Amino acid sequence: MTLSLSTLVPLVLATLLLFIALRILLKGGMLAAIVRAIAGLALLGASVLLFLAGYDLLSYRALLQEQTVVTLQFQRLAPQNYRVVLVESDGEQHRYQLSGDQWQLDARMLKWHPSLASVGFKSLYRLERLSGRYADIRQQLQAPQSAHQLGEEPTEFDTWLILKRFPGLRTWIDAQYGTATFLPMANGAIYEVKLAYGGLIARPVNLEAKAAVSDWQ
Numbered sequence: 001m002t003l004s005l006s007t008l009v010p011l012v013l014a015t016l017l018l019f020i021a022l023r024i025l026l027k028g029g030m031l032a033a034i035v036r037a038i039a040g041l042a043l044l045g046a047s048v049l050l051f052l053a054g055y056d057l058l059s060y061r062a063l064l065q066e067q068t069v070v071t072l073q074f075q076r077l078a079p080q081n082y083r084v085v086l087v088e089s090d091g092e093q094h095r096y097q098l099s100g101d102q103w104q105l106d107a108r109m110l111k112w113h114p115s116l117a118s119v120g121f122k123s124l125y126r127l128e129r130l131s132g133r134y135a136d137i138r139q140q141l142q143a144p145q146s147a148h149q150l151g152e153e154p155t156e157f158d159t160w161l162i163l164k165r166f167p168g169l170r171t172w173i174d175a176q177y178g179t180a181t182f183l184p185m186a187n188g189a190i191y192e193v194k195l196a197y198g199g200l201i202a203r204p205v206n207l208e209a210k211a212a213v214s215d216w217q
Contacts, residue, residue, distance in 0.1 A: 010051075017047035069127065069195045070105070071205070076187035084185075086130065086150075098132035099146040102182040102216075105130055105193055107200055109176045110159075125178070125195055133182060186212035 021043035073085040080101060086094045110124040131147035134140040178199035183191060189209035194201045204210040 014047045014051040017043045018051075021047060067195060068192055069107070069125070069200075070193045072103070072105075072130075072191045072193065074103075074185050074187065074189045076185075080134070082132075082185045082187075084130065088127075094150070096130055096148045097146065098130070098148075098185065099134075099144060100132035100140075101135040101184060102133050103130065103185050104133070104182045105150075105180040105200060105202065107178045107195065109178050109195075109199070110173055111176060132185070183209075184212040184216040 021040045067089065069089055071087045073087070075083045075085075077083055077097070080099055082098050084096045084098055084103070086096065088094075105127070106129040108126045108128050127150040129147055130150055131145075133145075134143055176199070178195065180193055180200040180202035183202055183204070186208050188206070189212050190205040191209055192203050192205050194203070204213050
């Protein structure tokens, strides 16, 4: 979990609204009590939503300019079957198995308005999925598919999806999907995936990967 201004502000606001809501609800009165109760419950609801959003954003990482988010190393186990070692920027390793000829990495991105970014709100990302596909479309339609969810299990309260459903919020924060273009898998190939403000960029690192890309293109 990453604590930054982007993830901390919703939690601080939620705590403040919760405190105000409890003060309103705990005061006495008649008609005023009803008004206070409605206002208090509205603030309480807003507090809960901000808590849930803040908790969900903890599963994202801060995007600092263009940065390497993962490297992928491929080992062929059988024709069109590979073991993939995915190494994250913090050194954490994960192992997956992909079927097919090419691989693709997907990530979610949350981008703040430049005015907010200038005061410390970092754009956020969360790795989403690693998948493989076959070069032959007929084989792609018939053969077993391989895809793996990356990172933590998403929470039931999905801030990214909520932002996608309310385009009016894009003035301040925009939810986008970043995808690294499909690249060929090859025995011994190593790829580096960078994440910039515009999305994911995958590049071959060693000779095996560069040769695979050259033959593929």
